[in-house]
Amino acid sequence: MKKADKIYFGGDYNPDQWDEQTIDEDMKLFKRAGVNLAVLPVFSWAKLEPLEGEYHFEWLDQLIDKIWSHGISVCLATPTTAQPAWLSKKYPEVLPVDIAGRKRTHGMRVFFCVNSLKYRERAAAIADEMAKRYAHHPALAAWHVSNEYGTSCYCPTCQAKFRLWLKKRYGTIENLNKMWHTSFWGRTVYEFDEIMLPTELNDDYRFNPVIQLDYMRFLTDSTAECFENEASVLRKYNPEIPVMTNMSGYIRKLDQRVMADHLDMVGWDNYPAPTDPPYFVAMKHEIMRGLRHGQSYWLTEQSPNQQNWQPYNKLKRPGEVRRLSYQAIAHGADTCLFFQMRQSAAGQEQFHGAFINHGGHGNTRIFREMTALGEELASLKDKVLEGRIQAKAAILFDWNNWWALELSSGPSQDMDYLKLISKYYQAFQEQNLPVDIIRMDEELEKYDLVVAPLLHMMKENIGERITGFVEKGGTFVATMRSGIADEENRCIFGDYPGPLNKVLGIRVEETDALRPEERNMMELREAFGMREKSYACDFLCDLIYPEKAETLAVYGQDFYKGIACLTRNTFGKGKAYYIGTNPSEEFLKEWVGNLCADCGIMALYEAAEGVEITNRVSQKADVVFVINHNQEKAWVDFKEETLLDLLHQSEVSGKVSIESGDVLVLERK
């Protein structure tokens, strides 16, 4: 597989919007800024194929040659995210039907039915044209299939394919009835043709947690097929070129794990809200890295300045793009790409930031920042490429579990898996305790500590695997809403937490839901290293009845005052904890710290609060990233270790000061 020898720096370029003179000026500006990769032609289908089967690639040939002549590689995108208007008009079947049952009309982008045969035929055809032409072009760094998949569709084709998908999954209608537990509310079906897609027309999309769950799986599978439809064409011409797609920052809709299994590497677009704290952005990087078991990935898009579709589009502060870029690399990105290289004159994103803004020259704050960043990244050469994070702690995260949790009606409308996961991640990240976010099918034995917040859905034998992991000496943490349901979101009979009962040594009888303004307290039986004996908790309160487990804390209020809320079970050579509620950040931070210490997991280095530290190890180098997210100067203490500051080519050791917003990239010896 073709590999990069540097950090790719550049991004989306839409040359079909510009005349030749502008393109020539852009080339000069790109060179000045150190750009070495352009992603294109994401939106050029209508230009490349103005009539069905009539292709006009000459302009693109010339353009790629011109770009390459400036030493810039290309990541070639199949332009299938925006089908031409003639295609929608000639074959209306390519247009989606929405959840309200409305046939859509042509417009926008990512606005097609992923199951449309005609769409797939035409998409494969243009991918074939592109691959035939460019698969061996020396400028070609990677293939980028389409763009930010994620359109739902409820058209007759999808209806028919959903029934086939179900038939394949369940075999017989009897089995489907059983697995869907259709006896509830008299939903028994006698033929697959009686099954309707879950939409607003039957309200099953929100009131039937199992049909909707399967629809989301079906949509993921269909989207993956749609990707594969093009990817297989591209691979045919030159298997050496890696194929990916840029996954949307909005990650709930499609099970990205399924998508990732089809990619040669993960690519994703990072658009944090201006209010997202650093740990939340870091968590997304961790999730995306985990999709392919820790493999480094492509940061395919981020904004060089303000966005245009946030409620309030703040300017990126001086240094902010640099910090976000290094944070991405620190967590596993091998590229630093942007949307977009030149600001569009019109359309929905005309006020989105760009390398080159409407002014059209490089005499801007942002262009100067980009230029400086390009220079720095070039100086890192290939040292961090393919470098991996080495963590002994892991947080389990799963899309099916996410959907099932949030599709379930009750106990609280505020169920937000990502937010709850993020609290656990935060406790690790803000103490610089290295942690992976892993798939449910990851090998647990790679870790000393596994935390599985809200493990509602028991699938992939996870109950047995966790039991085995603990038995062999692992430390495991479960929380409220665990061990509830099977893969079809059917509750597992017997006491909660079902298959985790034994390893946790408890049963949970009831769960109380607290209103947002309500709190309960966790009263610790013993301090075991915590600073306080009492911590606030909220959201949900599981009433835990320990069977073999030891009670570490009890509720301090309400009718279940005195009932266990935190337990520990020694099982085999390991330990299994259950946290029956949603503890305060303060509790989690201290408690996770203690737990890691117990497991021998330590922060990479001591540092001031708000300083993020990660470490990527490749065959070439062992590189440490230090990012000061504070508004003030801070410190990190390398003690006796001496490291090479790659950005300043100097040696550092001992307690080192780091400016507000600054970044250190250090090579370990």
Added chain:
Amino acid sequence: MKKADKIYFGGDYNPDQWDEQTIDEDMKLFKRAGVNLAVLPVFSWAKLEPLEGEYHFEWLDQLIDKIWSHGISVCLATPTTAQPAWLSKKYPEVLPVDIAGRKRTHGMRVFFCVNSLKYRERAAAIADEMAKRYAHHPALAAWHVSNEYGTSCYCPTCQAKFRLWLKKRYGTIENLNKMWHTSFWGRTVYEFDEIMLPTELNDDYRFNPVIQLDYMRFLTDSTAECFENEASVLRKYNPEIPVMTNMSGYIRKLDQRVMADHLDMVGWDNYPAPTDPPYFVAMKHEIMRGLRHGQSYWLTEQSPNQQNWQPYNKLKRPGEVRRLSYQAIAHGADTCLFFQMRQSAAGQEQFHGAFINHGGHGNTRIFREMTALGEELASLKDKVLEGRIQAKAAILFDWNNWWALELSSGPSQDMDYLKLISKYYQAFQEQNLPVDIIRMDEELEKYDLVVAPLLHMMKENIGERITGFVEKGGTFVATMRSGIADEENRCIFGDYPGPLNKVLGIRVEETDALRPEERNMMELREAFGMREKSYACDFLCDLIYPEKAETLAVYGQDFYKGIACLTRNTFGKGKAYYIGTNPSEEFLKEWVGNLCADCGIMALYEAAEGVEITNRVSQKADVVFVINHNQEKAWVDFKEETLLDLLHQSEVSGKVSIESGDVLVLERK
């Protein structure tokens, strides 16, 4: 008519979800808990009739025999709330069209067009099968038709039937034009076929208060017909078995009074929000009891523990289900039934509370509470059955009035009839002053005091009847927004309050609407027993010009300072009051107390605040219920009277202490 000899205790059971072994275990648990009635098979249409006209009742035969063999009666539900998927597929006409004009697809339950001939044909057929089979089964306690009716439909059948309904109501198109006052906004029609259903497609559902009013009446009539379609079949086989349906707790949509006229007894599902105060729950019982002129009713559903569809589903606190159950009985319920007996594995309500939860055993807090409750209820035998509340005060409540008030545009968007009615009810209930909530056609002369808040719509000759009631010595209270419109919601010309002008002795010229943050004051001319001379009021302010009436209070602020807001008119042998605004709770409590004292209406017993007392009198016994809703111990004073405590089989008299949340059931001698 077959009558119960005990309080039925049990509820909805869905045995088609369970295997035989589970059912056998359930039987044992039911016996242990004192269950004596099961409601079934609410959702089994698809199982009972897998193909059109092909019935499979054998499993149900066996099940009913098994249940009966455990001494448990059954309330048999026709399973027509959830038509089979094959029915929707074969005859799409059974599926509703929604208010947005969208044809629905199969899903959910209560998801059919009540006017569909095919639905009615198939529903009557399966009802016939059931009745033929079980009408004389000794286990059969009552028939339960379908479930929680309330689906609107705007399909072509409904469109056609609505026109026929209008033709029947109005006779000629000329008369309809007149009654609908179509000259407004040029809406004259020349044929019934020009009339369109009020939907989102013409916005008439919210901007045409008369068409929408008639649609709601039509929907109620259609639903009643749909009920009758099955009920008549059931009655044919054994007229001795009472027939009802469980009416939804959401009671605005259908005029339940019309429904009630078709039932042998009222049945209703009580699902209070966790934040509903006790008086609000009590009021709903009162309303439901009033539907059949005070006849005792069935509490068909309540939850044994948390619900799943509230925003925050709190556990029922220890004793809470018991308290709610006795409150129902205290207000007229003859049964204590629950949804559901066993918690479902899957579907929308998989996390709804049940007698037996997912654990599957009786070793739970809730099961123990249920068992204790079952035992207590059994000890009451048939003493309270058919017992009636004896009240001399009444509050008038009417669905047509409700709709008309809230459909009218202006004077305030905050018009909420139920909430305003509840303030008056609260003033009675929290002082334990017995009060009925009555239909507009109830005989007023049964009462000494009649309060008719917001009597916007004058129908059923109510103006004359009230005038006569007062003339003969009754005391009557009217409020703002009274005497405004006729049965078609046309304003009655001449000064407000139209037909109540004479009895009230006033005219109302204008009504000011206050924003939520605004207040005015009621300044009393004389204290007449009130503690203050000045009370806050809000929402609406009628400017009252007394003609014969005496001014009791005037507004204290704004340009209408000094204008009357509370008047009293002596008329014949009685008195008629008009409250032109929305007084504070404080005012209402004191004022209603004084008014009752004037009318010789007294609290049953003196008690601490938060203690609810009611009294049901049957031919067998005179039973008093005392419920302490407080978080603390409280008291009730029986003075010299000695009563028999039925739950403890002891005598009580004098000032008695009652624990927080506790209940006394006492027989008067």
Added chain:
Amino acid sequence: MKKADKIYFGGDYNPDQWDEQTIDEDMKLFKRAGVNLAVLPVFSWAKLEPLEGEYHFEWLDQLIDKIWSHGISVCLATPTTAQPAWLSKKYPEVLPVDIAGRKRTHGMRVFFCVNSLKYRERAAAIADEMAKRYAHHPALAAWHVSNEYGTSCYCPTCQAKFRLWLKKRYGTIENLNKMWHTSFWGRTVYEFDEIMLPTELNDDYRFNPVIQLDYMRFLTDSTAECFENEASVLRKYNPEIPVMTNMSGYIRKLDQRVMADHLDMVGWDNYPAPTDPPYFVAMKHEIMRGLRHGQSYWLTEQSPNQQNWQPYNKLKRPGEVRRLSYQAIAHGADTCLFFQMRQSAAGQEQFHGAFINHGGHGNTRIFREMTALGEELASLKDKVLEGRIQAKAAILFDWNNWWALELSSGPSQDMDYLKLISKYYQAFQEQNLPVDIIRMDEELEKYDLVVAPLLHMMKENIGERITGFVEKGGTFVATMRSGIADEENRCIFGDYPGPLNKVLGIRVEETDALRPEERNMMELREAFGMREKSYACDFLCDLIYPEKAETLAVYGQDFYKGIACLTRNTFGKGKAYYIGTNPSEEFLKEWVGNLCADCGIMALYEAAEGVEITNRVSQKADVVFVINHNQEKAWVDFKEETLLDLLHQSEVSGKVSIESGDVLVLERK
């Protein structure tokens, strides 16, 4: 053109709702109140044409004669706002398709497709009937075409006509692609038939700022055609009768400037929310007056008392209607008309205020106020008619700019052009500094000072025209978001503010968006007459780099602290200011005051705060209006000037006291 010789006083009358006796009583009451004009028959199409082509005008003949026999003129409305139900039924094409793609059903009013040929045919036919009959009736004062146009439609006819409209506008598809910049997101089209209307079905209505912009222009043009369809018929019979329509108070949807070019005079309906401050109501008058370059206009509707469709419909306070009526006249209205003369019995507006309420008599507060007002207005005779405001300052306001600003995505979701314009207007109005609100094509040289807030869209050569205006000595003020885009909403390349660069002497590189709770500060370099050196600002912050301009103020906070936020450029004989942010009201008031003083623009008279003063000059008289909007008594100082108080027929001069809510109408000598 037929002209009025008095202020028309009266309003909408719907006699088809009433019987003859009621009408006769109304005539007496109208006479008593001084009514001299009735607007009718706005909603009588169904009555006038019960069958296609069969007209029944006899009742209207008689009615007009009867009205005229009481000395009351009529403004005759074509009744085309509410087509008969038979028309919708027979020709469903007249019904609109909404933005969600739903075919509407008959109902409401203004509920037709403005492009429907059948609608236009039938509307022209009934207009012809009316004109034939009444064009020379002595009672006829003016024609009133239809009512409050403003229905969007997305039906196939509109789809086809939109394509033709685009073809006419752009000539070729190549040019359309260029002007729409379709290369963004791959939206290139190859035939006009590939273009779809912007709707919810493709989300282009909110995500494609150029298609939606053209749709809004198309809708305006279509509506103007629809108006002209009737107006041309009316003019044919008697060109002396002026033709207008009543434009809705909701003025964003249609470019009222285009509409105004088709009218003989502007007519508009003034329905302020109870919370609208006086300056906001005044601004709407100013906008409407500016539509026809300062020509006086008709106030076609206002409410005599409460409305019914506000959230909280407050009674009009004593004197409030009088004050609003004089405010209208003070700003250019030649009429004082109301909706409605008699309160409707039923329908959506049954609780809307009227001259004569449901009581049906004149013994009401409102009727008495109306009578007094009628008497006063009669005493003014024709003195104010056609009088003009003489202002040397102007604020530029444009519908295309409004749409483009708010359709653009970013930088802030809170973009509200009207609100931001109103802040500048308020600064003038609350200091009684005479200011016009002008069209973008108005002659700038008529003014000494032109303020153009948020001049995002550069069209009609406005850049050059402003440059010329300043060069010749004018003073010009621009703000953030200026000079951004061309007429197709395409950004103009080169630095902002594009064509205004030169005259303003600055470039703007970036714009920061502040969240609602955020503030920055404007730090003045010098006080230049301001009371403070530092003022708050918010919303958006342009980062200004002065090229020739002088920096007057800089930001006080954030990373752009010290960067210019307010500049002044001396250019030719004039000055051009740029305010890069949204300053506080306080700043604007002082600053606009200083600016006006610089330009020699003075308040008409000195007066207490909250006293509004305007001045209309006609060939007959020079009349000053003084309105005290305060809750308290206030003053105005005429110094040595002596004026004739027209309402009291007395002379005033010096410092004069004016009661709370009172009005003075004074003739200058």
